[in-house]
Amino acid sequence: FEKCYHPYLLMNKKRYAGLLWTNTTKHDYMDCKGIETVRRDNCALTRELVDTSLRLILAHRQPERAVEYVKQQISDLLLNKVDLSKLVITKALTRSEDQYADGNKQAHVELAARMKKR
Structure with missing residues (x-):
């Protein structure tokens, strides 16, 4: 086999994220392909938002915290609390x-x- 992921989130063909495992004790890292965390045509805020959300869901197994995090970031954006450099x-x-x-x-x-x- 080439790669072993657990958990694994498949969004579409060639768009996925998961914790990559090569040993049995701890995952190596979160591997993301084709999604906003690795694409360069998005602003830094989008990359940070997706990366943090995926970490909360995949590594920490806390999807509720991920939802709250996204809601807070959207609220900050609407209240102009986000640094403009993150939107470039x-x-x-x-x-x-x-x-x-x-x-x-x-x-x-x-x-x-x-x-x-x-």
Whole structure:
């Protein structure tokens, strides 16, 4: 076998989280694939929220605390108690501006060009 997880949370194909075990006494770490904790196209708040929730559910076996944690984070967000730096999403162009098709300028390419001019 390749990996042994217990418990294991399967959300969709290629999207899962679980405690990875290689010995019988203690799990090695929480392994996450394809979900917000490992994806770079989400803000830091989302990554922290999902990571902490999964730890409470999988490692500590306390889903009720995970629900309360999420509710508290949403409340803090609505009351503007969350640092704005946790809400920033960064992106980068993979090619230079001239390598994109000329006919229809894509919005993100135009934005990058404008930001470059500043």
